[in-house]
Amino acid sequence: MAILVGSETRVVVQGITGNQGSFHTAQMLAYGTRVVAGTSPSRVGGREHGVPIFATVREAVEKEGANASVVFVPARFATDAALEAIDAGVGVLVLVPEHMPVQDTMAVLAFARRRGVTVVGPNTFGVLSTEGRCKMGIPPNHIYRPGPVGLVARSGTLSYEIAASLSAAGLGQTTAVGIGGDPVAGLTFVDVLERFEADPETRAVVMVGEIGGTAEEVAAEFIHRMTKPVVAYLAGRAAPPGKRMGHAGAIIERGRGTLESKRRALTEAGARVAEMPWEVAGLVREALGARAG
Amino acid sequence: MKLYEYLAKGILRQAGVPTAPGEVVDTPEQARAAAERIGPAAVKAQVLVGGRGKAGGIRFGNTPAEVEAAARAILGMDLKGYRVERLYVEGRLDIAQELYVSISTDRGARRPLVMASAKGGVEIEEVADEDIVRRHLDVEVGAWPYVGREVARSVGLEGAQAAAFADIVTRLYDVYRRYDAELVEINPLVVAPDGRLVAADARLNVDDAAAFRHPDLPVVEEGTELERRVRAIGLAYVELDGDIAVMANGAGMAMATLDAIQHYGGRPANFLDAGGGASVEPTAQALEVLVSMHPKVIFINIFGGITRCDDVARALLQVRASRGIPVPVVVRLVGTNEEEGVRLLREAGIEAFRDMGPAAEKAVALAGGRS
Incomplete structure (x- = not known):
């Protein structure tokens, strides 16, 4: 599924x-x-x-x-x-x-x-399902493998980086979803997390967030209630306030949307937050292992 | 895109929001002439930074001579990095109370948001949450007068004042829609001693993505000279204060690349997203910008999804051949056409990294290590 x-x-x-x-x-x-x-x-x-x-x-x-x-x-x-x-x-x-x-x-x-x-979306890489062999959007075909991880991200290339590292570690994906880099978007992190929580094939979720807005903080409230483990990576630690970092939505405005606020919310909700993108696969393996044991 | 106060005021006035009389000037003599028509006036620097008053960018004069002197003092000033070249001379307001009102886009709610407060006159983020009234709107319905009436009551207004406030909310929403605004804000909305409401300061930020619908709006260039130059070639760029110049493909990757440099104790000099599927030419242009910054090291971090690694390698070699790259270049290159890209670089004596972490660590070491 x-x-x-x-x-x-x-x-x-x-x-x-x-x-x-x-x-x-x-x-x-x-x-x-x-x-x-x-x-x-x-x-x-x-x-x-x-x-x-x-x-x-x-x-x-x-x-x-x-x-x-x-x-x-x-x-x-x-x-x-x-x-x-x-x-x-x-x-x-x-x-x-x-x-x-x-x-x-x-x-x-x-x-x-x-x-x-x-x-x-808008401004999304789209959706890709490995099991259903269905891709709507632009992610490169070769990086995904079937497996137990649900992947949801704001950013395209960064999520490809992480998907490839998961695949290389033997951790395939059920579905990869891009919610997009715009300030206002259709599907939210919570919408996707709800679907992954209900999907029998998905056993862990990787969430790739970034500075700007409060979508990650809102997601944290839902993660509190999830039974499946969530591993997050958040981009934009080095970003100065008031500057748009490429994505229209990636901006710290009037003190809102800081990385620290998102990290705190997610950590308190029980998510494992990776410091760097290459740590994600290890944390997923640990989370799945912990769950199995 | 932010508009100068005088442009925002002009648009509000046209929309029927009460403002004080004002004129744009760029010499002290013009300021004096304006004051002769307007009377006692505020002289306000037209720069796109908040907190102009505290920084000395707003002065007052009761006579034309005083207004001229105030203008002389402000023109040419450096206000938080921006040189003051233009002033707005505006009729001075007597103030009984200062209110706040704005309409903006609430990202999370995906709806327009009316915010109001009886404690205006300071930046809204400094106002306590319980002193701010928030009211979401439905885009398919808009701001009918009742919304304004309800908000007016919530900030303690009554009678004619409440009606005037409600009217302003409706007109602000018209401006928000007509100009594709991200934010339209009146702060302070002054209550004069005679009870009238007047917009004393205004902000209007227009959605860059909708600029094509507003060819009549003057483009106000923001950012440093280099930032403008890079944006002109269509790339997302932000100047930072470090010494490692960075290029990556995709906004998220570019952010993560800066984070990785910081993680190893280095300082990135910039954010540059060369695009999720950039070809040789734009990539070469981006590289030329990095070289012109005179960094200690250039770090290129590419995960080729749509971007082809051989295109990136060719762009790098092209720039090296045409103008030379006088500093070390660290390249991380994986993904589509990786083998060809790595081979091209190896023939030119550049050993590409496969992993992002070690590459970032190397770039930091070459820049002199932890700072």
């Missing part, structure tokens, strides 16, 4: 003929994802990597049974794309673009809540 996506997921790629959309469609197909349709204003009726191209998401849903969408259009068109997908009735929406206006994101999330749609 996996969370959010799996073998039953039928993906439509919005913006399938763009550079990013085309490249990652090939990668998603190579991973085993059932990409059933794409949309693009050009080349309607044609194919991209063998995938049929439609003018609208509604047609992709009606004709190919798409039930999930991954958006690769440029940020300024992403709001329209997101609303279109929600209105067309997909169940899962992955928003890859970085730099979507935050107030647009709020409007998209409000509409999604009303329609019961799960939104991942």
Whole structure:
């Protein structure tokens, strides 16, 4: 089993003929994802990597049974794309673009809540399930292995680093989820932790957080009540206040969002907090061992 | 993107929020002329830093001569690293009480948030939590007058004042939406002796991601010269005060790289995210920036997912060939096309690391060890 996506997921790629959309469609197909349709204003009726191209998401849903969408259009068109997908009735929406206006994101999330749609991102690497061979987004195919660890992160590359170190240590993953680097996002750490807690295949969770906002502190309140062990790594110890560290959301504002506050909350909740990314795999092994014994 | 006070005030005034009369000037003579029209005035430095008053960036004058003298004193001042080049001369307000009101985006709640306090005039983070009223809004509903009425009552206002306050909340929300604001804040919102409410200071921060919808807003460049230069080539960059120049791919990796340097006792000189899938050219441009910083060591930390290791190696060799790199370079390179990247570097006499920790440790040692 996996969370959010799996073998039953039928993906439509919005913006399938763009550079990013085309490249990652090939990668998603190579991973085993059932990409059933794409949309693009050009080349309607044609194919991209063998995938049929439609003018609208509604047609992709009606004709190919798409039930999930991954958006690769440029940020300024992403709001329209997101609303279109929600209105067309997909169940899962992955928003890859970085730099979507935050107030647009709020409007998209409000509409999604009303329609019961799960939104991942924006500014996310997406979701990957090893068991279901389903990838919606951009993580590299070769670093993941099937296994007992649920992985949830704000950042892409940092989570790849940690996923690869887990795989190298023989600790595969059930699902990897990116909640994204934006200040306002659909899925939160808590949403993902809840799903991992309920997923029978997931035996431990790795959470990769960073400075900015209070999502990690809120997650800590949930971790208190979890039965599965959680290992966390938090990036941004060396970040000065008031500066955006690449991600729009990675900023210590008005004294909120400091690394120390997050570390304290997570430690008090019983999570094992790694000082450095390369310590994560060891802590997971220790946590699983402790649990088994 | 932060807007100068005078721009924020202009937008608020246009939206119907009461403000004092004011003029933007950039010479003492203009300040004097403005005071002749306005009367007793506050002379306020237009820089994007908080706490201008305490730092000497706001002075008062009762006569045109006094206003001119105040302007002369402030213009050219260094205010927390920013040179004052422009002033706002604004009619002086008599103050009975100072309130606070703002609308911002609450990240966690994923909703707009109205905040208000009867204890305005100081930075809101210095106000005790129990003295702040918080009220979330629904983006699909917005700020109808009743929200303002309720908040007005909560901060102790009554009658005409409560109505005026409620009206300001509605107008602030209009500005928040129309300008894609992250924050629109009036602090203080002055209660004059005659009971009128007037916005005495204002902040308006616009979401950078929405700037394309506001081509009319003047772009206010923030940060140091180097920060602006790197951002102009489309990369995320923050200047720090250490001596190890850093490049990594992805924001999270770049942050973790700084943390690793600090972990081993070193001091990073910068944050630079070369992008999650950068090709040769932008990577070479980023490297050139690092070289121009004259660091003691350059540390490149790449986990190639979408980024290809051979592209990074080629960029490094290209910069070395074209302009030379006069300091040691420590490279950690794993992931996509790793073998080719490592081979290219080895042929050029650079031994790449496989693991991030030992690489960071080496960079710190080359920079002179623990500081």
